[in-house]
Amino acid sequence: MTLQAFREAARTVLDPVHDDYVAGGAGEERVLAANERAFARYSLLPRVLRGAEARDIAADLPGAPGASPVVVAPTAFHRLLHPDGERATARAAAAEGAVLVTGVASTTAVADVVAAARETAAEPAVWFQLYPHPCAEVTAALVRRAEDAGCSALVVTVDSPVFGRRTRDLRNGFSDLPPGYAAENMRGLPGTPPDVLTDIPMSPAIGWEEVTEILGVTSLPVLLKGVLHPADARLAADRGAAGLIVSNHGGRQCDAVPAAVDCLPAVAGAVAGRIPVLLDGGIRRGSDIAVGLALGAVAVGVGRPVAWGLAAGGESGVRQVLATLCDEYDHTLALCGGRSNADLTGDMVVREGLPW
Numbered sequence: 001m002t003l004q005a006f007r008e009a010a011r012t013v014l015d016p017v018h019d020d021y022v023a024g025g026a027g028e029e030r031v032l033a034a035n036e037r038a039f040a041r042y043s044l045l046p047r048v049l050r051g052a053e054a055r056d057i058a059a060d061l062p063g064a065p066g067a068s069p070v071v072v073a074p075t076a077f078h079r080l081l082h083p084d085g086e087r088a089t090a091r092a093a094a095a096e097g098a099v100l101v102t103g104v105a106s107t108t109a110v111a112d113v114v115a116a117a118r119e120t121a122a123e124p125a126v127w128f129q130l131y132p133h134p135c136a137e138v139t140a141a142l143v144r145r146a147e148d149a150g151c152s153a154l155v156v157t158v159d160s161p162v163f164g165r166r167t168r169d170l171r172n173g174f175s176d177l178p179p180g181y182a183a184e185n186m187r188g189l190p191g192t193p194p195d196v197l198t199d200i201p202m203s204p205a206i207g208w209e210e211v212t213e214i215l216g217v218t219s220l221p222v223l224l225k226g227v228l229h230p231a232d233a234r235l236a237a238d239r240g241a242a243g244l245i246v247s248n249h250g251g252r253q254c255d256a257v258p259a260a261v262d263c264l265p266a267v268a269g270a271v272a273g274r275i276p277v278l279l280d281g282g283i284r285r286g287s288d289i290a291v292g293l294a295l296g297a298v299a300v301g302v303g304r305p306v307a308w309g310l311a312a313g314g315e316s317g318v319r320q321v322l323a324t325l326c327d328e329y330d331h332t333l334a335l336c337g338g339r340s341n342a343d344l345t346g347d348m349v350v351r352e353g354l355p356w
């Protein structure tokens with residue numbers, strides 16, 4: 001079974017409008033396509049005869065030592081995809097030892113998400129993703145909510161000063177959660193009316209001060225998600241970020257940026273090991289993970305495949321997606337003569353049209 005099977009299965013069960021919401025990207029979906037296509041331009045150059053019998057693919061991540069190298073990227077509104085929603089995703093991620101990045105756009109409150117994760121693992125790692133709110137008091141209240149729930153890191157998404165123009169959603173008129181669903185983590189925040197729980201404010205005014213403010217109200221590690229430029233990567237490390245996620249939001253924000261994996265080497269080079277770098281966007285098979293790790297990522301995030309697994313099979317579907325990716329990656333690692341993630345080095349990746 002490959003992840004493509006889950007994509008097809010999701011299509012058969014989802015409302016076509018919701019299917020489009022998950023699958024779609026911004027503009028002409030150039031970046032959406034580029035993310036996946038980019039991996040086809042990279043090849044792995046294995047080392048041989050290195051004794052790869054006992055392998056360990058665990059990754060040490062902020063607030064998540066010994067985690068799976070596959071992280072569940074934050075995706076909104078899981079209850080639209082399956083009645084068990086984020087609880088199912090949380091149980092599956094915990095069972096597979098994967099970090100779950102839940103967030104402000106969850107249709108289940110963060111405390112309930114963490115409680116569900118604890119049903120299948122003693123110490124699950126759940127990170128909380130947020131957009132810096134125009135009002136610092138609201139951001140601080142959200143951060144406190146995540147801390148109280150037991151999250152072990154924060155992820156601040158910095159690629160969304162404004163919401164992307166998603167062509168399929170505009171065509172379908174999909175802009176709001178249907179009645180009966182809410183972004184539960186917004187409930188009761190200062191200044192948030194109880195009947196407007198679908199509106200997650202983003203602010204084009206945010207800058208590094210907002211990141212510094214968040215660092216000042218929490219002792220949790222703070223990762224920045226959506227960094228593509230190496231200069232921003234250096235700034236992030238200088239300002240105290242605990243990690244970076246190289247991401248173009250799965251092609252859902254600016255439709256003119258490079259494929260995420262193509263931005264990874266420069267970002268990893270810019271931070272030079274000072275802070276861990278993760279990659280998301282277009283990861284669909286184990287060899288994509290191997291390429292990402294060889295190019296300098298410590299782990300990769302997956303968004304849509306998890307959503308499709310959830311839609312197709314609830315908790316078990318998500319478990320199968322995560323397990324399939326890890327099995328394929330472990331197999332690739334063996335074929336490359338590696339015993340651990342660190343055995344995959346930059347010299348073992350060849351990019352089409354370029355010398356090593």
Ligand SMILES: Cc1cc2nc3c(=O)[nH]c(=O)nc-3n(C[C@H](O)[C@H](O)[C@H](O)COP(=O)(O)O)c2cc1C
Pocket residue numbers: 021022023035073074075076103105129157225247248249250251252280281282283301302303304305307
């Ligand atoms: C349906 C959907 C909802 C998303 N919601 C969020 C979100 O609330 N916050 C965020 O930072 N990223 C969000 N993302 C982006 C993902 O975290 C991730 O960057 C992206 O999905 C990775 O690409 P992939 O889907 O090819 O794996 C969303 C992506 C999708 C597909």
Ligand SMILES: O=C(O)C(=O)c1ccccc1
Pocket residue numbers: 076105200249252
């Ligand atoms: O759909 C998205 O990609 C996304 O990031 C988001 C953010 C806030 C609310 C809903 C979706």
